[in-house]
Every structure is written in C-alpha cells, then in structure tokens.
Amino acid sequence: MSPAGSADRPSEQQEQQNSSIEPEEREVSEAPAAPADDAVARCAVAVIHARSTHGPAREAAVDDAVRELERVPGDGPATGTLAADLVRMLLRPDGPPDVQRLRVLDPLIARADRHPPADPDWPRIRAAARLTALTRAAAVFEIDDAREALRQADEIAAEHPGDPAVQTLHHTCRMGLELLAGLQDGDEGIIRDLPGRMGLLDGFAAGHPEAQRLLSTVTTMSEVLAAQRRGDHDAVAAGIARLEGVDGIPGLPELDGGHSLSDLLRAFMPGSAPPAARTIDGEATTAPAPSLWPSGGTEVLRRMAERPGASPAERAMFLTAVGGLALKGGEETDPQVIAASLADLREGLAQADPGDPRRPFYKASLALGLWQRAQADGFSSDLDEALELLEQARAEASGPDDPAWSLINGMLAEVHRLNGADHASSRRAGLDGLRSYAWRVLLQPDPLAARIAARDAAKDAMDIAANCLMDHELTDALRALDAGRGLLLFAATELRDPTTRLVEAGHPELAARWAAVAGKDAPAQLRREVIDVLALQSGVLDTPGLEEIQAALCRLDADALVYLVPGAPTRPGWAVIAPAEGRPSYMALANLLVDDSVDVERYLNAITTREVNREPVELHDSLHGLCEWAWKAAVGPVIRPFLDAAGAGRVPRLVLVPMGELARIPWQAARDPEGVYAVERVAISQAASARMLCDSAAAAPVPLTSAGLIVADPDTGGRAAELYAARLEAHAVHRSFYRGARYVGRLPDGTVSRSGPGSPDDVREWLRADDAEAGAVLHLASHGVMRAGPQEASSHLLLAGGEILAADELVGLIAANRRAVGLVVLAACHTGRSVHGYDEAYSLGTMFLAAGARTVLSTQWSVPDQATSLLMYMFHHHLIAERRPAWDALRRAQLWMLDRDRRAPEGMPESLREMLRGHTDPARVAAWAGFIHWGQ
DSSP: OOHHHHHOSGGGGHHHHHHHTSOOOOOOOOOOOOGGGHHHHHHHHHHHHHHHOOTHHHHHHHHHHHHHHHHSOSOOHHHHHHHHHHHHHHHSOSSSOOTTGGGGHHHHHHHHHHSOOSOTTHHHHHHHHHHHHHHHHHHTTOOSOHHHHHHHHHHHHHTOTTOHHHHHHHHHHHHHHHHHHHHHHTOHHHHHHHHHHHHTTHHHHTTOHHHHHHHHHHHHHHHHHHHHHHTOHHHHHHHHHHTTTOOOOTTSOOOOTTOOHHHHHHHHSTTOSOOOOOEETTEEOOOOOOOOOOTTHHHHHHHHHHSTTOOHHHHHHHHHHHHHHHHGGGTOOOHHHHHHHHHHHHHHHHHSOTTOTTHHHHHHHHHHHHHHHHHHHOOHHHHHHHHHHHHHHHHHSOSTTSTTHHHHHHHHHHHHHHHTSOHHHHHHHHHHHHHHHHHHHHHOSSHHHHHHHTTTHHHHHHHHHHHHHHTTOHHHHHHHHHHTSSHHHHHHHHTSSOHHHHHHTTOHHHHHHHHHTTTTTOOHHHHHHHHHHHHHHHOTTSOOOHHHHHHHHHHTTOSEEEEEEOOBTTBOEEEEEEESSSOOEEEEETTOOOSTTSTHHHHHHHGGGOBTTBOOHHHHHHHHHHHHHHIIIIIHHHHHHHHHHOOTTOOOEEEEEEOGGGGGSOGGGOBOTTSOBGGGTOEEEEOSOHHHHHHHHHSOOOOOOSOEEEEEOOOOTTSSOOOHHHHHHHHHHHHHHOTTSEEEEBOTTSOBOTTOOOOHHHHHHHHHSOHHHHOSEEEEESEEEEEESSSOEEEEEEOGGGOEEEHHHHHHHHHHTTOOOOEEEEOSTTTTSOSSOGGGOOSHHHHHHHHTOSEEEEESSOOOHHHHHHHHHHHHIIIIISOOOHHHHHHHHHHHHHOTTOOOOTTOOHHHHHHHHTTOOTTSHHHHTTEEEEEO
C-alpha cells in the first residue's frame, strides 16, 4: 500500500468533480433492442438501474452493470456509450471511491475508445478517468514503469490546460506516481519531500471533512515513511502514535480483527523504535532497541493479502511481506516459523506476474528463508534451491540500479560461502553487490537523500571485507572497504561537471540537458541517464584497484594507505594496508574496539563540553588515556614495519582511512610507553577513501603565491564568541607570508578591515575572481558550525553579521568557476567532523577536496584559540619560508608545539611571542593534535 497512492484518489476533490466533471443527468442512449442484442439490452437496463440507485446499493448496481457489459460480445456505438456512462458513475460515487472498484476504469475506457460517445464532454471525462486509473494503479503497485506512467499523465494534463478538475487530478496523480518512481529508482529525495508535497493539497480538501480526514491520514503516513527512511525513530514513533485508533483509509478495505492503521505501519516498519542509544555531539549512534511490532503485525498483512478483490500483484506484495517479516531479517530460528514463512514466500512469488519488476526481490526473499532453514537444519537441498533462485534473480534484475541488487548479491555471497566450495564466487558477488550503493548515492538529488541511500554501505563493506580477509584476498578486501567509504564525496566529484565526459562518450544532447538544469537540480530520470553513460564509459561504480592506489601514493610521496577497521564483540579490528610498493597486508588488532571499557567514550563526550582556551580536567585525563590506547590498539603495531624499513633520515608517511568512530581519534597523538607521540616518529595524513586519494593525486598541483584570501574573526553580531587570538594569527600570517592576499574581517585592535568585514559576499567574490590575481590560498580563522541530525545535516562558516556560508555553496562556487585553489586552511572548529556519519567523512574540509582544492587542513574538535594561532603561524612558516610540503609543514609545526625548547622563528610578531610567554601551553594534546591534513 503506497502512502502517496492512498492520497491520490479523486475523493479529495469529490465535490469539485461532482460539479465540474459530471455533466447533467441524462438518459442512457438507447441501445439497439433487436432480439440478437439481448445482452446489450440487459446491460442498458442495468446501467439505467445503477444511475437511479443511491446510497450503499448503488455500488452493487454499478458492479452488476459492469458485469453485464462484460458479457456483451463485440463492440459497437451502444457499447461505447454504455462504457462511457459507467465511467461517469465510477467517477461520481455516493461515498469515497473504492480502490478495487476503480480497477475496471481502464477496461471501460478502452471499450469506450473503440466507439467514442458523441458527447463533447467525453474527452475531459476520459482524462479524469485515466488519471484516476493511473492513481489507483500507483496506489496498489500495479505500475511497472512509473516514469512512463508519469509521461502519460503529463500528456493527459497538457490536453486540458484550463480545466481545474483535470489539473487537480493530475496533481494528485503525479504525487503518487513520483513516489512510486522514487521507490523504483531508489530516489530518497522524493520520499523525503513527500510530506511537504501533501501539504499542497490542503486547499483542495478545504470544506470537505472526508477529504480532509483522508489528507491528514495520508500526510501522517508519508511523514512516518520519510522518517523511517532517514532513521528518525522518534518521529516514526510519534507519527504512528497519531494514527492510533484510525481504522483505515477512506476507499481502502477496512482492517478487521481489531487492528488499526498504526498496527499496519508497525508491521511494515520493523525496528522503527526509538533508539536506546547515546548521542555524541549531536550525532546519534546505533544501539539495540525494542521492537514496535504488535504481536499480530503479520496478521494485518495477511488479511490485506487475502481480502476479496486483491489483485495478484497486491497478494504477491503482502504475502512476501508476511514471510519476510516472520524471518526477522535472518534471525528467526524456530523451524515451524521458518517453514510457514517459506510457504508464504512461495505463494507470493507464484502470484507475481512474469513481468513484475519485484520478482527479483521476491526470489531473493525466498532464498533468504531457504538459507535460514539450511542454517538451522543443515538441509543442503535448501542451499541448492536458494542458489538457483538467486542466480535467476540476478539475471532478471536490471543491474546495480535495481533496488534488490545488493540483497541479491549479498545473499549469493553468503550461500556460496556456506556451501564451502566457491569462495571466489562469493567474493565476486559480494563486491558486485556493493556497487549498488554507489549507484544509489549518485542518483540522489542532495546529500541528505544520499546519506539515506548509503546508510548500510559501510557495514556491508566491512562484512564483505572480512570474508575477503579470511580468504587472504587482500586486494579484494581493499576494494570492499572502499566501496563503503566516502560515497557522498564520490557523488559530488563524479557529477560535479560530467558534460565533457558525456560529449566524449558521444552524448552531446544529454550533456546539453544536464547543463540546462545546472546539474544539482536534475530530475532522477536525467541523473539515471547520465549515470548509465558514465558507468559504461569509465566504470565509475568500481573502486580503484591496487595499482591505481599505489600510483597515487607514489605521486603523493606516501608509503602506504591504511584502513583502520573497528572491531566488534565477536571479532577483532583490523588494519588493511596498501603499500606504495609490494603486496598488501593486514593485521588483526584485538584492542581496536571502541566500547565502554575504553576511555575513548569518555574522551568523545568530554570534547563536546570544552570551551575556548579551557581544557577541563576530564578532557585532559581522557586525552592522555586515549593517546595511550591509540598506540596500543593500532598505531604501534601498524607503524613498526615502516619504522624498521625507513632509510636514514626518512620519516615514514602514512595515509589513514579510519572507519566508524575511529575517525574521531587523534592518531597522530598516539603515545608509546616511553611517552613519545606518533607524530614524532611518522607523518600521518587522512583520506576519506581511496577514490578521493586517487583524485587528489591525479590533480595538477597549484603553486602558491603571496596572494589569497584571509578571513579573520568576523564580527558575528553576538552569535559567537570573539576569537581575539585568531585575529592576531590571521594578521601575522598575512603580514609574514601572504602580503598580496586580501585580508577581511577584524584587525587585531577589533576594527574592521577596509578590504571587507569578512562576509559571505567577501568569500564569494574571491572564489569568483581570476586565479592569477586572487591567489590560491584560503585561510579561514573564524567560527565553523556543524549540525548533524536525522532531518538536518550541514556544516557552514559563521561570518560577519551572523550570516552563514554553507559548505555546499562553497563547493558549488569552486566547481562552477573552475577555481584552482591550492590550499584551504580551516582554522575553525569542527571543520573536519563529518555531518553525515563518520564513514562518509562528508565535512567542510573534505568537501573542499571534492570541489577540487588540492590540500586542506581541518579540525577534529573545538580547537583552543591561542594555541591554534601559534600552530597556524608555524604551519605557514614551514610551508612558505622553508618550502616544505603541506603535510610536512603541519607535522613540523606540531613538533615545534611539542618541543619544550621551542624558539620563535625570526619574523614571528610580538603578539604571538607574548602568547608563548603567557599561560598558553602549546605542548598539551588539545593544542596541537586537532588538525588533520588531507590531499596533496
């Protein structure tokens, strides 16, 4: 049952249709009554009787008339007129329209079309009926190609541009079809925006209590669906609570057995319970939660499948849901329950038409049940049947764009592995299934929708990687891990400007269509066409192989790319290592587990309560404990081989890809038992993924000059604290290293720079300027803000006047102007924090990389004002004065902070020297370890 489809019924405009669609009552045209035409005569009498009947008896009379028409052999003018009259009556029910009764609209329209009635109103009646039929079909999932149905609906509406009733029906029909298209395409944006679209119908329902009840019910259902997709468990529970006591939806069969509509929603949404979980800095973590299912949840679905008049497509859908829910996602172990669910799944598959696009999913669901029984009872024949079903499902599925692709291939991987003989096929299937996530993310219209599409990617990738490691196939493990990483950034990169590649691939018309809608506003169908071409041309759905990674590492002068994978209660963590030369390796890390027994949790909570220039005792203690844990858990074992192999005078350089909560750990601050920090032994950078690493390495370096833009503590109008030291830092960096740069914001004395207040427009102007004149360095000594949550996830700069400049806009400006930005320094809080989940690494800093910036420095936490100023000055000193690469310049600056015998370099302004002589302790971990290097 589709929430949108449930709303898209003409009952919402019943009174409007009564006055504008239905013509004046007229007699049914006389049908020939010759003896040979007794069937026509009986049908005419039945139609007249139906028209004169009112109340509950009318529906039965209309049904009788339809059956009489079906008995009439052949066609003629009389049958066309009779069919048209029945269409009128179906569009004007005495009560809410019955979805099942509306099933006959299309056959009646087809019969009337063969001999159209001589009624000038028929074309608009036909248009209304056809839109109603499409709406009904969308509501019960009987449309295989929603995009084609949308095209037909638009054509119908275009033929009646001035008819308000037809346009109203078109609006509601389009909503239902767009939702169905979103479900078929995996377009999470359409599902997310559905509640807002429903609100557009408020005016149509005004004054009609039944229509208002319908609209209110369906709007709530759409809110529940959207909340469930984005993982907002509280909103799901609240929406279901609002539906308590609602027995059904007007026009749909009533739910019997004492079950309400809220029961039905609970049955469809397993696990939609409020999370019994903590939050860290606004980001929710996952934890087991109680189920919201009622005990009779599957009984509701079974009654929906068995109700009179249910179509085969509906029965297939509901029976598969019954069987699938009973399996509990693979956790059910009771043999009787599994056997009963298998019977339902078989019957559901049998009911599905051969052309039903959901058949691959139905087959995979049945294979899941067989796999579960084989696990419980050891029936090898079940595995054989499951394998056959999955191979069929894979052949019938359209490819990575099919919603069931990851399920099918994930199950294939499991079945092959359980069979024990074909591990190579298991790995291939698992890796191929992961390609589906890249497809889904590329298809989405915005990052929030993409986050929903990618939410299970990291977990599935780690599961597949674990199997690859068990087989000692490390190259496949690298591919698997990267398939679950940085997908939002990947999408931003691949679809940033595909027009040139589309033209090169022989699709100039498609490139022009993409350019016409400015890319980001492209409808799902256009995005689908573009992705199809790009996938065929360059294999964008595939992750980079070992050779490509090694070539990138060599260009970046790095020794290895290291994935850090957190452990779980049932398995250790791992480090999977791709060296610049030689074969990959991995090591099990038994202590790489973030749980309550490790001080990581205390640290993560502590940093959320810090204040500028203050380091609470609990943070100080947590950081020291964390640093020691980080060495023992990962850094010590990982760097040891590189230290042993390093030549004289060479410092090993590692690029880390920490997954999950490991992305929050300051790995450069890991400390060995002798008190030596990792940064003193190795250089550490980070990457969102191997894809992003390879993209950064392939980009031509951008030379730095004395020009650029420096933003210094803009006056936010009281929305954030002043950053006095940031002004000193920015002014010192400007005077010492970038005299040709434009300086905006506040000067050290608090006055506003004559070059600008540090507003969003100042930054926009610089990003739109000519590269040679404006320079290639952007230094932001200001406030950064991150918001993370199920309904909003954003990061932005807080600038002059309290105005914000969102990360998405910054990226768009760089991409649109093809700006060659060589270095972005984000000396602002939380600029390296992900707003879409740790594994996405979709932060203000990494978004600059996705936009094309060559090198980025960003922060992991709320960095202290004065210490950051010293660190940033020393970074630019090593970068410009000593001509060191950015990654080395940051490391040298951090070593200077740690050096108790540090000396201020010649040229350091007196204002910063004062900080050294004051109460600032540059050596404390919070002062220097919060910055991360990304890119070149």
